[in-house]
Amino acid sequence: MDALIKTWRPLQRFVLPWRCLLCAAAGGHDIDLCADCAAELPRNRSCCARCALPLATPAAMCGECQRRAPPWSAAWAPFRYGWPLDRLESRYKFGADLAAGRVLSTLWQREPCPIDLPQLLLTVPLHRSRLRQRGYNQALELARPLVRELGVPLRHDVLQRLRRTDAQTELDAIGRRRNVRGAFAMRQGIELPAHIAILDDVMTTGATLAECARVLKRSGVRRVDVWALARAPKSRNE
Numbered sequence: 001m002d003a004l005i006k007t008w009r010p011l012q013r014f015v016l017p018w019r020c021l022l023c024a025a026a027g028g029h030d031i032d033l034c035a036d037c038a039a040e041l042p043r044n045r046s047c048c049a050r051c052a053l054p055l056a057t058p059a060a061m062c063g064e065c066q067r068r069a070p071p072w073s074a075a076w077a078p079f080r081y082g083w084p085l086d087r088l089e090s091r092y093k094f095g096a097d098l099a100a101g102r103v104l105s106t107l108w109q110r111e112p113c114p115i116d117l118p119q120l121l122l123t124v125p126l127h128r129s130r131l132r133q134r135g136y137n138q139a140l141e142l143a144r145p146l147v148r149e150l151g152v153p154l155r156h157d158v159l160q161r162l163r164r165t166d167a168q169t170e171l172d173a174i175g176r177r178r179n180v181r182g183a184f185a186m187r188q189g190i191e192l193p194a195h196i197a198i199l200d201d202v203m204t205t206g207a208t209l210a211e212c213a214r215v216l217k218r219s220g221v222r223r224v225d226v227w228a229l230a231r232a233p234k235s236r237n238e
Contacts (some may be wrong), residue, residue: 021091022084022098031106032099041107042080044231051206052077052231064234070206071213072198072224077231078111081202085230089202093138104201105142108229109149118225119193121147121154122216124200124208125184126165138201142229146199158192159184159212176207184212186219194222203228 020034028035047054048062052075055062061069079085088104091097123139127145131137140156147154162185198212209226216224 021097021103022087033107034104037084040084041081041102042085043111044077045079047077047231049074051075052203052226052228054080054152054231054233070226071210071217072226074225075203075227075231076113076115076197076225077106079181079226079230081204081230081232087232093201096135097226098141101138101141104229105145108142108146115225116195117150117152118195118197118223119153120196121152121153121227122158122196122198122212123156124198124212125156125159127161129164135221139199142201143199152197158190159198159215160187173205173207176205177210179210180211184215186215192216192219192221195225196221196223197225197227199227201228202230202232204232206234 012039017153018026018032019025019031022037023034025034025036027033028038031038032148036043044052046056046058048059050065050073051070058121068119081089085104088100092100092104095142102123109137121143123137123143126134126137137156143154161183163183168231195214198209198216200209203209203226206226209228
């Protein structure tokens with residue numbers, strides 16, 4: 001497979017050259033993103049180590065985590081949710097633009113993981129009705145190439161979504177917590193390792209990931225981390 005990929009890439013550059021999905025300029029570094037747009041990507045290198053909230057200076061725990069510690073141990077979100085990554089994410093998640101998803105997954109693979117790798121990676125599940133509507137789980141498709149790069153096992157059948165929830169984007173922080181309360185459960189008869197990470201595409205208030213983490217902790221998992229492609233800055237209604 002590696003030999004096939006090495007043979008295909010030079011041919012692809014000739015037949016289907018890389019083209020930036022944002023500005024249509026020539027892409028570079030084996031990705032459909034030009035150097036100028038890639039340089040604008042908002043990396044999340046100054047953040048809270050516990051919840052990955054963007055901060056002016058890095059901190060082990062932000063003020064919110066000190067007041068109310070989240071149910072997970074550590075967070076990894078390599079990007080901040082902002083231009084131009086938010087445009088690619090919106091196209092991928094809501095516009096069925098799988099090319100944008102490939103760009104996002106490639107970008108994530110190229111970021112070093114600053115925390116201990118888990119024994120197992122899970123993705124936030126979609127309700128079956130939303131999965132039928134969208135056609136794919138955006139978190140799962142981002143995770144597949146990432147785990148191949150990191151060598152971490154991936155499962156999508158551990159957590160299940162019991163009911164269809166309202167779109168989190170339309171709710172404030174309190175509404176988000178209420179919206180996902182009791183929405184997830186463990187499937188029966190599955191043995192889990194001591195250290196698990198749960199992955200989503202974007203982390204805003206963390207309500208969805210927190211609910212998943214609580215389910216895993218109640219099932220006996222000792223350490224739960226959360227991973228997200230991007231972390232949104234704190235909004236006024238949080």
